[in-house]
Amino acid sequence: MSTQIFVNLPVRDLPASRAFFGALGYSANLKFTNDDAACLVISDTIYVMLLVEPFFQGFTRKTLCDARTHTEVILCLSADSRSDVDALVDKALAAGGSEPMEAKDYGFMYQRSFQDLDGHLWEVVHMDEDAMPAD
Incomplete structure (x- = not known):
């Protein structure tokens, strides 16, 4: 199995970010998309998780x-x-x-x-x- 990468990015406005990356031709994997996060499919091994800032903050103790x-x-x-x-x-x-x-x-x-x-x-x-x- 190839190593996959999931890049996690905090975003302020998830619908606007989804629209932005959709305009670039990237689709969302709806299985991993909800009101707090969207999984963008860059390739079959590269994914970008767009996480609303409060949700992202739950994964770190550091300041965003x-x-x-x-x-x-x-x-x-x-x-x-x-x-x-x-x-x-x-x-x-x-x-x-x-x-x-x-x-x-x-x-x-x-x-x-x-x-x-x-x-x-x-x-x-x-x-x-x-x-x-x-x-």
Whole structure:
């Protein structure tokens, strides 16, 4: 069995967050979705649990980070092509996200980023390993 990852993110407005990620093409696994949480299916091994802040707080004794003003993590998704990078970030922007950094083109790697409605940072990257410079 492949290892799966479930990324848990606190959100202020679950319906708005579901709509945002739905606009990016991600569906919810309704078996793990209710008024407190939504399980987004990124791939068959990657899931994002959107948890309303009070529910999320029940899983930690630490203070929640306000991702609109602080960065705790940057989530990075791979894409099959440069145009797929642009398409996903453009969808995020059209759905109400913002682009915190300009695109970066390293020749062998192209990346763009977006912030979701709660300020969580996401990078989308396409890498052409055949074009990587030799060490």
